[in-house]
Amino acid sequence: xxxxxxxxxxxxGEAVRDHVLANGHAVDWFTTxxxxxxxxxxxxxxxxxxxxxxxxxSGLTLLKQFRAGGDATPVIIxxxxxxxxxxxxxxxxxxxxxxxKPFDLDELSARILAVARRYAGKPASIVRLPGLVIxxxxxxxxxxxxxxxxxxxxxxxxxxxxxxxxxxxxxxQIEEALYAFGSEIESNTVEVYVSRLRKKIGRDRIxxxxxxxxxxxxKA
Numbered sequence: 001x002x003x004x005x006x007x008x009x010x011x012x013g014e015a016v017r018d019h020v021l022a023n024g025h026a027v028d029w030f031t032t033x034x035x036x037x038x039x040x041x042x043x044x045x046x047x048x049x050x051x052x053x054x055x056x057x058s059g060l061t062l063l064k065q066f067r068a069g070g071d072a073t074p075v076i077i078x079x080x081x082x083x084x085x086x087x088x089x090x091x092x093x094x095x096x097x098x099x100x101k102p103f104d105l106d107e108l109s110a111r112i113l114a115v116a117r118r119y120a121g122k123p124a125s126i127v128r129l130p131g132l133v134i135x136x137x138x139x140x141x142x143x144x145x146x147x148x149x150x151x152x153x154x155x156x157x158x159x160x161x162x163x164x165x166x167x168x169x170x171x172x173q174i175e176e177a178l179y180a181f182g183s184e185i186e187s188n189t190v191e192v193y194v195s196r197l198r199k200k201i202g203r204d205r206i207x208x209x210x211x212x213x214x215x216x217x218x219k220a
Contacts, residue, residue: 001025001026001046001047001116001156001159001160001177002025002026002027002028002043002044002045002046002176002177003020003025003026003027003028003045003046003047003048003049003112004027004028004030004036004039004040004043004045004047004048004049005017005020005027005028005029005030005048005049006029006030006031006033006036006048006049006050006051006054006059006062007029007031007049007051007078008031008032008051008053008054008055009051012101013029013031015105016049016078016105016108017029019105019108019109020049020108020109020112021152022152023109023112023139023152024139024152024153024155024156024159025046025112025156026156026176026177026178028043028045031054031055032054032055032056032057033054033056033057033058033059033061033062034056034057036048036050036059036062037062037065037066040066040071040073043176044073044176045073046073046074046116047073047074047075047076047112047115047116048073048074048075048076049075049076049078049108049112050062050063050075050076050077050078050095051077051078051079052077052079052081052086052090053079053080053081059077059079060089060090060093063075063077063090063093063094063095064093064094067093067094074096074115074116074118074119075094075095075096075097076095076096076097076098076099076108076111076112076115077090077095077097077098077099078099078101078103078108079098079099079100079101080100080101081100082100096115096118097111097114097115099111113136117136127162129162129165129216129217130205130217131143131144131202131205132201132205134158134162136159139155141158141201143200143201143202144202148200148201149200150197150200151196153178153193154193154196154197154200156177156178157174157177157178157190157193157194157197158197158201158216159177160173160174160177161174161206161214161215161216162216165216165217166215166216166217167215168209168212168213168214168215169213169214169215169216170212170213171190171213171214173213174190174193174194174213174214175189175190178190178193194206194208194214204217205217
């Protein structure tokens with residue numbers, strides 16, 4: 001999943017970015033309202049981590065603006081504001097969850113997973129597909145009953161395909177899931193990681209739809 005992090009505290013921002021990256025997500029990190037707004041206008045994110053007190057304005061104002069514009073991207077507020085009234089205002093403005101600083105990074109990971117599952121229509125952390133048992137919370141995968149170890153990027157590709165099992169996922173959509181891992185995306189990057197994933201979970205489980213993208217087998 002590609003995540004937008006909006007946080008001006010350098011130490012916290014680095015810690016959150018590195019932790020989220022280690023969990024296999026792509027992260028774009030910005031420190032101002034203006035940069036975050038520009039990013040939201042041109043990029044589709046799976047989730048936003050939003051600080052409220054930013055150098056050039058309020059994260060809450062940004063949240064209200066893109067909710068008013070019809071943007072339904074899930075948002076978790078990260079803030080030092082610990083008053084009940086602040087939490088209520090944030091949730092009423094369209095936030096999906098609220099974490100008070102300082103917070104535990106593992107709790108942040110759990111909140112990200114929970115919010116993402118709700119939006120994907122998967123309330124359980126364990127997803128079962130033909131021959132596959134996928135534990136999203138713990139990053140455990142069984143293929144035909146055998147445990148399979150995936151790299152962070154392989155998880156990113158699998159999770160993007162899992163968002164719409166049986167439907168076509170374009171190469172561009174998969175590239176977006178890999179984009180912010182710290183290196184440029186080469187022309188064959190998607191093909192490389194799809195090939196590696198096929199070797200681990202079974203070649204027939206990921207179909208190539210020529211000229212359109214890839215599809216994860218969802219048939220019983």
